Amino acid sequence: MSPDEAGQQGVTPGRLRDLVVLCAVVVLLMSAVSVANLSVPALAASGLHPSTTEQTWFVDAFVIAFACLLLPAEMLGARFGEERLLVLGLALFALASLIALLAPGMGMLIASRGLAGIGAGLALPQSLSVLLRRSPGHRHAALVAAWTASTSVAGLVGNGLGGLLIASGGWRSPFAWTLPLTVVLLVLVVSVVGMRRPRDPHATLDLPGTALFVLAAVAALVTLIEAPNLIGRPLLLAVPAVVCIAAAVAFWRVERRALHPLLHLDVFRSPVVRAAALGIVATFAGLFTLFSLNAHLVQTVRGLNAAVAGLALVPVSVAMFVVTYATVPLVRRFGLSAIVAAGLLVSAAGYGLVAIGLEGPFWGYEAAVVVVGVGAGLCSSPLSTRLTMEYSVTGGRAGAGVNSTLRELASATGVGIVGVALALTMPGAATGAAERAAVTSAAGGVFAGVAALLVVCCLAMLLDVRAARGR
Template sequence: MGASAAHGQYGRTYRTHGKWWPLVAITLGNFMLLIDVTIVNTALPRISTGLGASFASLQWVMDIYALALAALLMVAGSAADLFGRRRLYVAGLALFALASLACGLAPGAGVLIAARAVQGIGAAAMFATNTPLLMAAYQGRDRGVAFGVWGGTSGAAAAVGPVLGGLLTEYLNWRAIFLVNLPLTALAVYLTVRHIRESHGDLPRPRTNSAGETPWARIDWPGAASFTVSAGALTYGLMRGGERGWTEGGTLASLAGAGVALLAFVIVERRAPRPLLDLRLLRRPSFAALMAAALLMQAAAFPYLTFVGLWAQDVLGLSPVQAGLAGLPLALTSLLVGALGGRSLQRLAPQLPVGIGLLLVGAGALLHAVLLGDGAGWATLIPGLAVSGLGVGAAMPVLVSAALGAAPPQRAGMASGAVNTFRQLGFVFGIAVLGTVFADALHELTPGAPPAAVRAAYVSGLAHITAVSGVVAVAAGVLVLAVVRRGSEREAGAAAAETGAASVGAGAGAGV
């Protein structure tokens, strides 16, 4: 394709050697941030050995990244609209790269956890901007192609993450799973600066508005702070409760602090002129039920795979690569359903693919609980993972578009941010709750326990957490089938027009 030139907002000229370079830049960043949710899974045993990390520390290595991503996703979207999507995307890439370097050089678990939190902040800036940047870069048929590619790579991240993590861990070092981000982020920054024009939420913003407010003052910082404190305190309280007891002072203080911060968030959002989340949306039964479905599906479908990875390596003796491959049935069946049935699923009343999908996720998890026994191997997981993958593939692509259809058209952006935030929170809370249940099963093990006792404890823990996951997913499916109803054609059509094909891509990132 021939070279062309486009003028940016400040008069700079951006050369575009081929119209698909913006797609490459955005997809590369999106792939990295999504893959880093799960790439750690198969490296956890090596991280534990290398840093002397406790089980609770390993939970935080997984959770803190998703927690920072979830807590800051909505405020990152607001900042991108005000200061520029391209500018925030590049800043997110740079922060993600620096944090990845810190993760790769971490001398201890504390530094690794802190660096993972900073990684999550960078990921929030990247995740909040990649869809708007694609919307600004492409129109018409090209937009559909762009979102199809973006969505496909998002879904692939779920499958590739554990396998890539296993390959890097086994043949290089667990630190390589973070250091590999450095050349990729450098490439993404170069392509973004060279080929993507700046865009804002609407017309370019002046330094101050008619009320004398600077752009920084137009972001709901009190709402962002109270939401972050509430989610973080709740996560910490859940993990601490499993480790030290539910009546221990620190546990009670954390859970109480989470409740107070949540109450503060509600008060702030009701009074804020530009809230992160318009709480009136939650008065709509369909929207509220879909937010619950987003949280509960993510909590039920994916977090237990982290503990499956520990079992596969610590008990079955599989290599990191083999442990990563063990979870492929879920990812592959999910991608297959999404690719072959995506258009047909979007034509159905949303409660059907989402509700039935959740029931399938629950059935798959409950299959694990039934089939797992002392003699179980990784092949025991295949039927349950395949069934759960069918459910994920049916529900995820429809979930975002259904949430958009359940919200007023002028709140489509907020609805999209909210459903992705609830999805990430589901992963965070799933790791915390299931980790507590799993740790309880291992609590009686003593150093030097015989292999039979270790195997029995691990299998018991997996049976318990998959049973919890199954019950949660089934309950969520029943809720969706009972409450969610198709929005008016006007609302759904307007929301779809405003977000283009974004719902396809957002739903395709099944594992994250």
């Protein structure tokens, strides 16, 4: 292929460099959640003595901030320049790693995780927006698939390397590596990607919509995470729940009237978009219940170390990565609905197998999580691609923020559900056999519930799409 032909096909050295660097950004940012999940048992045994709720906030402070900024970050990128937001986000992520290294207590540590989430939330949507803006339209589907596959690589890196680092150097050691890696990647972004896009001072920011969205999301997750602590004080627990409902209703009303809304609600009138959104939420909520419980199941129940806990999830990431690329021809041949439905049902079977084999041989547990990875791989890329492309057409933006927001809110919900289940089954400071029994009981209930949710989600998706075809 000549240089001219390569340029026409969208395959040029410059675009390839952009793809490599920006996918590396995705791997760095997304691996942070996997590392945090693996760190929880080591953190619980550390001198900081975190409560079960504080352990949940250690993970979810990052995910909540991350999820709440993904949609506004798209509008901020248009206003101030996507490359500038990308650089700012990476700088904040590096600063958060430094603070986590030095944190003397749980308050500062949780705050550092929130700051890291802000940085990741600002940076991640820009990575896909820049890729799509700099490439011809016929390359977009392939770029979204590559970008999505990077999240599987992030799981591989976060679980594999993160577990080894924690086992050898304790829960702070991943931050010692993240800091210099982020600085190096920041330099690469500036030198390779550059700052080519000028600011657009006329780009509109939906400040009321942004404020209401953040308020509703945070209130919902506060309600979930704090439920075990406030279960005996229902009036106090009702406060964040009422705030969540009121903010969500107000957000819906504001967005319907806004000229430049944060979220184009009309997009979700399409059954295809609704099905994609529902599938993404169910898939990633399930995955993060597995990621959160895996560290406890491997370390607390089976008595193995963090390195083994991390490596135990590597097959999930490998399966997702391999299957993600196989879905492209499968979707062409059998259709999106059939492949996604198969993925949801395979995932449900995997979670059922995990629930059944919690106390069985380790190879059985590994086989079950591979089944989960295969199912998630069948779902994640087709759903993300469809949602991103449909939103791009109707909403006028890349759609990366909507896709990533759904994923992260689902992830935070999955982590929160695990925290609630553990808190309810592990009263007080349980240790030894009591702690192992509590973790096993919580995991069995959670995984059975996830399997049932995925089956219901599959049926709802198929009914929605079938009804749309009959109109």
